Amino acid sequence: MQIRVRSGGHDYEGLSYVSQVPFVILDLFNLCEISVDVEKKSAWVQAGSTIGQLYYKIAEKSGTLGFPAGLCPTVGVGGHFSGGGYGTLLRKYGLAADNIIDARMVDVNGRILDRSSMGEDLFWAIRGGGGASFGVILAWKIQLVAVPEKVTVFTIDRTLEQDAINIVHRWQYVAHKFDKNLFIRIYLGRVKSSQDGGRTIRALFNSLFLGSVETLLPLMKESFPELGLQREDCTEMRWIESILYFSGFPTESRDVLLNRTQPNVRHFKAKSDYVQKPISTNGLKGMWKLLLGEEAEDASMILSPYGGRMDEISEYTIPFPHRAGNLYKIHYLVNWDEEEASQRYINWIRRLYNYMAPYVSKFPRTAYINYRDLDIGVNNKGNTSYAQASIWGRKYFKNNFDRLVQVKIKVDPANFFRNEQSIPPFLSCWNNNGKWIHRETKCFSLFNMYSNKLFVD
Numbered sequence: 001m002q003i004r005v006r007s008g009g010h011d012y013e014g015l016s017y018v019s020q021v022p023f024v025i026l027d028l029f030n031l032c033e034i035s036v037d038v039e040k041k042s043a044w045v046q047a048g049s050t051i052g053q054l055y056y057k058i059a060e061k062s063g064t065l066g067f068p069a070g071l072c073p074t075v076g077v078g079g080h081f082s083g084g085g086y087g088t089l090l091r092k093y094g095l096a097a098d099n100i101i102d103a104r105m106v107d108v109n110g111r112i113l114d115r116s117s118m119g120e121d122l123f124w125a126i127r128g129g130g131g132a133s134f135g136v137i138l139a140w141k142i143q144l145v146a147v148p149e150k151v152t153v154f155t156i157d158r159t160l161e162q163d164a165i166n167i168v169h170r171w172q173y174v175a176h177k178f179d180k181n182l183f184i185r186i187y188l189g190r191v192k193s194s195q196d197g198g199r200t201i202r203a204l205f206n207s208l209f210l211g212s213v214e215t216l217l218p219l220m221k222e223s224f225p226e227l228g229l230q231r232e233d234c235t236e237m238r239w240i241e242s243i244l245y246f247s248g249f250p251t252e253s254r255d256v257l258l259n260r261t262q263p264n265v266r267h268f269k270a271k272s273d274y275v276q277k278p279i280s281t282n283g284l285k286g287m288w289k290l291l292l293g294e295e296a297e298d299a300s301m302i303l304s305p306y307g308g309r310m311d312e313i314s315e316y317t318i319p320f321p322h323r324a325g326n327l328y329k330i331h332y333l334v335n336w337d338e339e340e341a342s343q344r345y346i347n348w349i350r351r352l353y354n355y356m357a358p359y360v361s362k363f364p365r366t367a368y369i370n371y372r373d374l375d376i377g378v379n380n381k382g383n384t385s386y387a388q389a390s391i392w393g394r395k396y397f398k399n400n401f402d403r404l405v406q407v408k409i410k411v412d413p414a415n416f417f418r419n420e421q422s423i424p425p426f427l428s429c430w431n432n433n434g435k436w437i438h439r440e441t442k443c444f445s446l447f448n449m450y451s452n453k454l455f456v457d
């Protein structure tokens with residue numbers, strides 16, 4: 001039997017609770033204790049907690065501490081932190097995984113390890129390499145971050161008729177260079193046009209600023225005047241209220257953050273991309289055309305700006321490699337209700353993804369592991385190969401994939417913890433003819449010996 005570990009159950013491909021072979025679910029949802037230490041600005045969070053529960057507990061203790069994780073309160077920290085985890089504080093503080101300082105996990109031999117007993121390699125691997133390949137994470141110790149007493153939020157919409165193309169085009173040049181305290185993402189989707197009732201595309205500019213309206217207005221005038229932000233577009237609130245605001249809840253009652261049930265569950269397919277050069281207006285027009293299509297009634301693209309803190313962290317610090325050089329990330333999503341129509345919608349989002357190929361990162365075309373997508377490659381059934389796993393592995397991890405493989409060889413050589421996109425426990429080596437051959441641990445020691453150069457006859 002295989003084992004599937006579930007914390008919040010939000011895996012986009014259901015890998016925490018679906019398998020083609022007989023399996024056991026280890027569901028951690030009862031493991032949801034959270035203890036916040038205000039003085040040390042840290043917290044222990046059990047893996048089955050949701051980020052909503054975590055935000056609630058932090059805010060209960062302090063109005064000026066926060067944590068840089070995701071926007072949707074029902075996401076579980078077990079999967080989310082082990083795949084990176086980002087939200088509106090990304091430009092100021094990086095990812096959730098960048099702010100983990102210790103962890104407790106069970107390894108394949110049933111031992112309970114912490115940072116010092118697991119060693120820095122394994123501790124490195126579980127902060128962004130996906131939890132499912134290495135063991136069962138029981139809890140994280142995290143560094144909390146400072147947030148001001150009052151933050152400012154706004155959401156401004158612009159349709160095609162209101163020059164959305166040029167404003168989005170401009171955003172690509174400035175959003176990653178803004179002051180670190182300013183995060184403006186764009187939410188693109190189809191709406192009815194107010195002019196003729198036909199279809200149009202709307203760009204929502206959705207923002208968190210870590211400061212007051214007084215500071216924000218001149219900053220916006222200087223760095224992004226094209227958006228035309230006015231004082232009346234802005235609302236000042238506590239950081240915890242901004243969490244409710246971004247997840248679409250009324251800001252009055254925090255209790256909803258404790259509710260683990262995701263509202264409005266529907267069929268969906270999602271994908272991700274990283275953009276390293278601004279897309280031309282012609283390129284954007286082609287995107288619009290696809291978003292106006294029949295299947296795109298409930299589709300969206302979310303553009304999340306990088307830069308700031310993300311540029312300062314090296315791409316090797318943790319397995320998550322998408323750092324300096326990335327302007328923004330795209331999240332593609334399509335929702336639908338009728339099960340029979342699934343293939344049509346999935347085909348549509350694949351068409352959109354194909355269309356985007358010239359405009360996004362290449363060699364490899366990178367992707368975010370927390371937006372799990374089995375289209376980009378899966379392991380072979382049974383025992384996979386390094387070559388096969390590299391197809392998806394390099395997209396999620398770039399060159400960090402090899403180090404993840406080395407850790408896997410060390411901690412789970414028999415590949416007990418595995419799924420369609422788990423790290424394989426063997427490296428391949430080139431022989432002299434340049435062909436791939438598979439070796440197990442033997443190859444690994446060669447790899448070390450020749451410090452990353454492999455010579456195998």
Ligand SMILES: Cc1cc2nc3c(=O)[nH]c(=O)nc-3n(C[C@H](O)[C@H](O)[C@H](O)COP(=O)(O)OP(=O)(O)OC[C@H]3O[C@@H](n4cnc5c(N)ncnc54)[C@H](O)[C@@H]3O)c2cc1C
Nearest residue numbers: 007008009010011016070071072076078079080086131137
């Ligand atoms: C509605 C929604 C909103 C989202 N919003 C954001 C967002 O704002 N920012 C962002 O970065 N991501 C976001 N995501 C993606 C999210 O980060 C990932 O889906 C994440 O992996 C979910 O973690 P989970 O614990 O809920 O999922 P699960 O399905 O429980 O787990 C995901 C993967 O991690 C493994 N795993 C889970 N727990 C453990 C553990 N304790 N030990 C070892 N392995 C484990 C599972 O086996 C599985 O492979 C969102 C997802 C959804 C569905």
Ligand SMILES: *[C@@H]1O[C@H](CO)[C@@H](O)[C@H](O)[C@H]1NC(C)=O
Nearest residue numbers: 255256259260261262263264
């Ligand atoms: C939790 O959220 C779900 C989905 O929105 C809702 O159906 C349920 O009533 C909520 N539970 C509580 C206790 O509020």
